[in-house]
Amino acid sequence: MNTIFIIGVGLIGGSFALDIKKIYPESAIYGIDNREAHLNEAIKLGIIDQKAVLKDVANADLVIVAVPVDATLSVLPDVLDNVSDQTIVFDAGSTKEDICLTVKQHPKRRNFLAAHPIAGTEFSGPGAAICGLFNNKTNIICEVEDTAFKLQEKALKLFSELGMRIRYMNPKAHDKHIAYVSHLSHISSFMLGKTVIEKEKNERDIFDMAGSGFESTVRLAKSSPAMWAPIFEQNKSNVIETLEEYINNLKDFKKLMENEDFEAVYKEMQATNHIADILNGIQ
């Protein structure tokens, strides 16, 4: 791992760069980004060593594509057009079906590993990059059999050095399940924020009353629309399905309250407390 290119020097790309520099201090890390200001900031923060352009990836050992998933659809084939046979390219997108499809027939398909590191914060840009972001996190790899064995090995060695656990999944299953445990959370949080902000127009004092519970549930509403709108677009049908179920559950809960059936309200909550055991399983 001598020559590494990070395409998209934001939260995810930048965090990869910081960890890789620690593990391979001798490596040269190049940044590619359509925002010149982000590249300059990434250099200033010591995230990348220097700027580069797409055709430079010919010399890469590793290329990480960490741009919004709509941009990945156009950037990834261009990257593959330019890499050598020894280069491993992986992405970090929160959708996998469209991305895998877009390079399915690419002559360099075997240089690509479709990855989704389940890691991040609600912040974005180079300033949001942090060391150790991927430690103890899950990395979902799709269509592993379509990546050249020696190149897989290279990427898996890096993931292991970063402290990630690997799960293999097909792109369809990935997109379906991630809609529940990630995409829906973001919408529930955004709409919670919206509902409360709409109220605040008239009632400025309201936020003095907000505590850590509100803060925790609304945290994801700080997330980047540039990252999330394309995710919802690519995973539209799954996300709509989860939203449907979520809305129905909320309506049922409201109905129980309207019927003053607070014993049932109690039972609903008690049954869902089980989430604590599940979350303990995650950590």
Place this chain on the structure above:
Amino acid sequence: MNTIFIIGVGLIGGSFALDIKKIYPESAIYGIDNREAHLNEAIKLGIIDQKAVLKDVANADLVIVAVPVDATLSVLPDVLDNVSDQTIVFDAGSTKEDICLTVKQHPKRRNFLAAHPIAGTEFSGPGAAICGLFNNKTNIICEVEDTAFKLQEKALKLFSELGMRIRYMNPKAHDKHIAYVSHLSHISSFMLGKTVIEKEKNERDIFDMAGSGFESTVRLAKSSPAMWAPIFEQNKSNVIETLEEYINNLKDFKKLMENEDFEAVYKEMQATNHIADILNGIQ
């Protein structure tokens, strides 16, 4: 502050006891709880000095009522029946209208201060009590003019020593606004947990994919149903109103997705990002 009674030695009552013992090491702290096991645990954990029963409050300087809000409606008048003229009694309930109403005509009304410290975690019971829980938190006080001036002073001195900032509000306004910034968050979180757990029945692998975003939005779904069902019951009409608005916002978002209007989806999220500034204001 020599003789202090904590009624309900759980997360809130226990955390008050721990801080008070630090500030007044000479004080004697008595616990009252209908769960014998909680009292024994509270003694073992050094939260209270000894157990007591309701009629003992005759000797109290301070009584803190920290039981679920349905229990408060019956316990609070009993407490007031038993206290001396020098005793200040405050509650910590997440609803204020019914509680204030229930003691409105009580001959000892002026011994009571209606309080809602906006502090807590998703855990419950004596084991959940922590030092410093109230530091830098908001405490909402209702109908302050109905509390005897000298007794107000006693309570406010303690709140100040605990590091709390005070907001005065009428019970109606409290219950209306707290529905938005606290009660709704809990329902959104419980129903998110429910939606995902229902899915998990068939798909056990799904939780391997959950990250910190899901964990944060679903955290409140670990909360105690015994505490929350009575809150929703007492604040029924306000909570139903917030749920209505929340469900409508979710439906609108789903409609935008169905219409493939991802520019509007982007704008919805961008407008809600403003929550970050608001949350910075809270901290």
